[in-house]
Amino acid sequence: MPGKIKKMIDTIIQQRSRGSSIIANTIKVKLILKGINPDVFTSQSDDNPLIIKRVEKIGRDFGVNVNRHSGGY
Amino acid sequence: MNIITAYSTQDNIENVVKDIKQQMGDFDAKMVIFFASSKFDPQNIATQMQNMFTTASVFGSTTAGEIISGKMLKNSVVAMAFNSNIIGDVKVEVIENLTDKGVEGVEIAYTAFEKYFGHSMQALDVDKYVGMVLFDGLSGAEERILDRMGDLTDVRFVGGSAGDDLKFEKTYVYANGNAYQNAAILVLLKPSINFGLIKTQSxxxxxxxxxxxxxxxxxxxxxxxxxxxxxxxxxxxxxxxxxxxxxxxxxxxxxxxxxxxxxxxxxxxxxxxxxxxxxxxxxxxxxxxxxxTDIIADTKQAIKDKEKEMGSISAIINFHCILRTLELEQKGLMQEYGQIFADIPTVGFSTYGEAYIGHINQTATMLVFE
Structure with missing residues (x-):
């Protein structure tokens, strides 16, 4: 199922920013500095298992459950 | 007066301290940040600066050049003191043994902040709290530490890596009367007034x-x-x-x-x-x-934009990359750069790297107060 990475990234940004656009922008910068550019991933992006693993780790580091989003898995 | 700056180009620490003391008078400081040329004995200057302000949180670092309102200096000590009308509360933590245990150190420092301020680092209001970070500039640990710091909080930290006048031998950070190597100073502030951050590169x-x-x-x-x-x-x-x-x-x-x-x-x-x-x-x-592009024009514009956004700027702490300083020096623009800050109380230094969410180069990151 394509688009899992985008959903995971959106979950991180949503959970951490708690509605603040300033924090959302900061989280985006942090993700890019960690090597994950949110703008690159769309709902059509392949579910690359290596990238999924990296985003899961980033989620853990951020204290966010990346699989707890509206889409569910 | 809520913020006061002082500097000294005297040769020995005793005279530097006397000089700064004279300029600061009996100012009731809550927080003092100072930057000292690496020519001064690090432990001695750290002790003397803390002794001068016994009740204040005093911290800083060695430099590759110093900045004070209107001037770019070398071989000097520069300082800025704030009273409690500006700094509602402040806590300084030291992470030692950066290269081996830096990431654990972040967690320990954050626990101390949480205990002191009574809120979790994740829950802190980013509009009320801001941080500063100073690194041993030769530790090579900045990326790892800033990465972990950013994982655990949304509070923004700005800062820089200590210099040693381009000798690249030993750099120090200062806190609580001590000089540290292979260490970082983390400062969490709760200003009583509005504040902002500037990141400018040309x-x-x-x-x-x-x-x-x-x-x-x-x-x-x-x-x-x-x-x-x-x-x-x-x-x-x-x-x-x-x-x-x-x-x-x-x-x-x-x-x-x-x-x-x-x-x-x-x-x-x-x-x-x-x-x-x-x-x-x-x-x-x-x-x-x-x-x-043009460092002078871009810096002026960045400050003008921030001033417009905030209404006014009463003080600037400027973490200014040594590579920018070298470029200004080559072009004979040191005085002109210093003059940008002539009308705003400013303290800063030429760094071996700047902190703004991550570790960056050839940039000036600034903490500004309304």
Whole structure:
């Protein structure tokens, strides 16, 4: 199922920013500095298992459950 | 008066302290930040500065040049003191043994902040709290520490890496009357007034792209750009020879572009056709070749924009990259840069790297107060 990475990234940004656009922008910068550019991933992006693993780790580091989003898995 | 600055170009610490004491008078400081040339004995200056303000949180670092309202200095000590009308509360933590236990140190420091302020670092209101961070500038640990700091809080930290007047031998951070190596100082502030951050760099993006295809992240070394030896690919992007490539480093660093803004990565040297940087480049990162613009004009504009946004600026703490200072020096613009800050109480220093969310180069990051 394509688009899992985008959903995971959106979950991180949503959970951490708690509605603040300033924090959302900061989280985006942090993700890019960690090597994950949110703008690159769309709902059509392949579910690359290596990238999924990296985003899961980033989620853990951020204290966010990346699989707890509206889409569910 | 709620904020006061002082500086001294005296030769020995006793006279420096006397000089600064005279300028500060009986100011009731809650927080004092100071930056000292590496020519001064680090432990002695740390002790003397703390003794001068026994009830205040006193911290700082060694430098590669100092900045004080209107002036760019060398071989001096500069200081800025704030009273409780500006700094509602402040807590200073030291992370020691950065290279081995830095990440654990962040967690310990954050626990101390949480205990002191009574809130979890995740829950702190980013509009009410702001942080500063100072690193031993030769630790090479900045990326790891800032990464973990950013994982655990949304509070923004700005700062810089200590210098040693371009000797690249020993740099120190200061806190609570002590000088530390292989350490970082974390400061969490709850200002009583509005505050803001400035990140300014003077570069425009060129069309050439360099993708870091092979990297030794631990040594901040790019082995290959675009699947070619890194130095060769950089030289090709510039349109110059391999032999001439390093002469372009200052004018043409590379940048990780985020929303059209560069997070600058400055090349330091070429070794065996690899390029060693002043900060980490991640494998797979696409970077843009940059070209230098006008530091004076860009800095003036950045301050003007912030002043417009905030209404006024009453003080600036400026973490200013040594590479910018060297460029200003080469162009004979040191005085002109200093003059940008003539009308605003300012303290700062020339750093070996700047902190703004991550570790960056050839940038000035500033904490400003309304």
């Amino acid at each position: 570069f425009c993006q060129l069309s050439q792209k360099l993708v870091a295809t092979k990297v030794n992240e631990e040594n901040r070394t790019v082995l290959e750009f675009n699947h070619k030896p890194a130095a060769k690919a950089y030289a090709e992007a510039i349109g110059t020879s391999l032999e001439e490539a390093s002469n372009h480093f200052m004018h043409n660093p590379i940048g990780l572009m985020i929303d059209d803004e560069p997070y600058v990565r400055s090349p330091m040297q070429i070794k065996d056709e690899h390029v060693i940087f002043y900060c980490n480049v991640l494998e797979g990162a696409e970077l843009a070749l940059l070209e230098a």
